[in-house]
Amino acid sequence: MTATYPDLEGASVFITGGGSGIGAALTDGFLAQGARVAFVQRSDASAFADAMEAKHGNRPLFLPCDVTDIPRLKACVAEAAAAHGPITVMVNNAANDQRHDTLQVDEAFWDWSQAINLKSYFFGCQAVIPGMQAAGGGSIINFSSISYMMGGAGYPAYTAANSGINGLTRSLAREFGPDRIRVNALAPGWVLTQKQKDMWVTEEALAGHLARQCLKEPLVEEDIVGGVLFLASESSRMMTGQALVIDGGVAVTG
Numbered sequence: 079m080t081a082t083y084p085d086l087e088g089a090s091v092f093i094t095g096g097g098s099g100i101g102a103a104l105t106d107g108f109l110a111q112g113a114r115v116a117f118v119q120r121s122d123a124s125a126f127a128d129a130m131e132a133k134h135g136n137r138p139l140f141l142p143c144d145v146t147d148i149p150r151l152k153a154c155v156a157e158a159a160a161a162h163g164p165i166t167v168m169v170n171n172a173a174n175d176q177r178h179d180t181l182q183v184d185e186a187f188w189d190w191s192q193a194i195n196l197k198s199y200f201f202g203c204q205a206v207i208p209g210m211q212a213a214g215g216g217s218i219i220n221f222s223s224i225s226y227m228m229g230g231a232g233y234p235a236y237t238a239a240n241s242g243i244n245g246l247t248r249s250l251a252r253e254f255g256p257d258r259i260r261v262n263a264l265a266p267g268w269v270l271t272q273k274q275k276d277m278w279v280t281e282e283a284l285a286g287h288l289a290r291q292c293l294k295e296p297l298v299e300e301d302i303v304g305g306v307l308f309l310a311s312e313s314s315r316m317m318t319g320q321a322l323v324i325d326g327g328v329a330v331t332g
């Protein structure tokens with residue numbers, strides 16, 4: 079059950095990685111609010127856009143883009159603004175939590191990981207801020223993760239980026255608050271997307287993780303949508319520079 083936010087009707091929303099996983103649930107959730115949604119991702123999402131149009135009678139604008147290609151990312155932001163009006167809601171969601179062994183990481187892997195998981199976030203924000211300033215404000219939601227709060231081993235380049243996203247978020251909130259641009263992070267817990275199930279979920283790992291949650295059910299994509307809509311809408315008008323955690327209540331120490 080998701081609340082309705084009347085101010086999101088007609089809002090111009092841009093989502094990175096909006097065609098699969100949590101991002102697809104976000105595209106669905108914003109379309110259900112009557113927003114105009116543009117999203118980017120690397121792989122073809124035309125069939126998903128068709129399905130969304132059939133469901134909502136409101137087609138999202140899919141723009142193929144690798145978010146590590148910053149000129150292309152900026153061009154997509156410009157194309158989305160031309161189609162839907164100035165972007166007033168930006169969701170930096172695309173990421174890659176590829177596991178890695180610290181002693182095997184080389185500079186190329188490190189740079190690849192930061193390019194997706196941190197650099198694209200900075201330049202995604204930079205691309206939408208002038209339009210938000212001209213529009214009199216906006217809301218940016220940067221996806222982080224509880225991964226760095228848990229201090230989990232096995233993906234330090236990813237957790238470093240997730241931690242960096244919170245620093246980025248707080249600094250941008252300070253710099254652009256006077257323009258009425260709000261910048262918040264959202265840190266999900268373990269959300270059982272198809273990719274997580276295919277790549278990382280084992281019975282043992284899931285049981286260990288659920289033991290750390292207060293609420294003993296796994297999270298699904300839709301559990302994240304309500305928090306993002308709230309941060310996007312004027313219902314959170316005096317909230318900025320924060321990290322909203324949706325993780326079923328994971329104990330972060332021990």
Ligand SMILES: NC(=O)C1=CN([C@@H]2O[C@H](COP(=O)(O)OP(=O)(O)OC[C@H]3O[C@@H](n4cnc5c(N)ncnc54)[C@H](O)[C@@H]3O)[C@@H](O)[C@H]2O)C=CC1
Nearest residue numbers: 095098099100119120144145171172173221223267268269
């Ligand atoms: N699923 C989980 O358990 C958790 C997810 N998160 C965060 O939530 C966000 C979404 O995660 P998921 O839906 O699980 O991820 P996912 O891997 O299922 O989807 C990520 C999306 O980003 C796109 N993408 C990846 N690299 C890209 C690139 N270079 N250029 C363009 N698009 C690219 C993918 O195509 C996909 O649409 C991420 O920021 C992730 O760090 C955080 C904590 C836990």
Ligand SMILES: O=C(O)C(=O)C[C@H](O)C(=O)CO
Nearest residue numbers: 175223224225230267268287
């Ligand atoms: O990709 C992530 O970020 C996560 O999967 C965070 C999870 O809570 C996790 O890593 C559980 O082991």
